[in-house]
Amino acid sequence: MFDAIFFDLDGTLIDTETLAMAAGLAAFAELGHPVTEEFLHSLIGVDLPSSAQKVAAAHPTLDQSALHPLWQSGFLAAMEERGLALKTGAIDLLTARLKPMALVTSSGRTEAYRKLMKAGIAEMFDVIITLDDVTAAKPNPAPYLLAAEKLGVDPTRCLVFEDSETGAEAAHRAGCFVVQVPDVVPSQGRWAHHLADDLLAGARLAGLVI
Secondary structure, X not given: OOOEEEEOOEOOOEOOHHHHHXXXXXXXXXXXXXXXXXXXXXXXXXXXXXXXXXXXXXXXXXXXXXXXXXXXXHHHHHHHHHOOOEOOXXXXXXXXXXXXXXXXXXXXXXXXXXXXXXXXXXXXXXXXXXHHHOOOOOOOOHHHHHHHHHHOOOHHHEEEEEOOHHHHHHHHHOOOEXXXXXXXXXXXXXXXXXXXXXXXXXXXXXXXXX
16 A cells, blocks of 8 residues: 655654753743743744744744754753653564655754664665755655655655654645654644554554554
8 A cells, every 4th residue: 555654753753852842941941931841842843943933933032042052952961861762663663664764854964863873773764854855844745745756656655654743734735644643742633544642553553564
């Protein structure tokens, strides 16, 4: 049924969202603009430029030139200290190599490869699409359309695993079959063909594995 499998990175394959949330709360508070977890939830799956616009709208006096480095340094320190855990079922699907695989992330290239190396999965993908490879980020379908183009497959014959609404919308608009495995933010699955508790459950629902 499928010619390729596409994976989002943060919150889908690796458990970065917990670390990012803690680092983000600390960074905003240190700059005198404490925020709620709900506000940070609204930034999940969003590329950095779009995220900056959301932050500016909510906190117009916040110094964003200081925010991102502070947030990033806190995240990297936590990542080095604790490592990056793979989400349930991730290693099973990746090592099975059932179809050609692409990684499609809203992270920039340097950041994405740092996470992939830390998690030990950098060599598992035939194609890696980052924010630096496209002119329009998720929820625009461009990242998924580019991944399909690079693999030489029809996007309508591609299975996508996503955690966020933003990512699921991008994949859906590209014409892909979408399995959404929500991470820290619950979902009603508006853009998904299936909602699942973990990657393997989603793979079974999509008929990829038995």
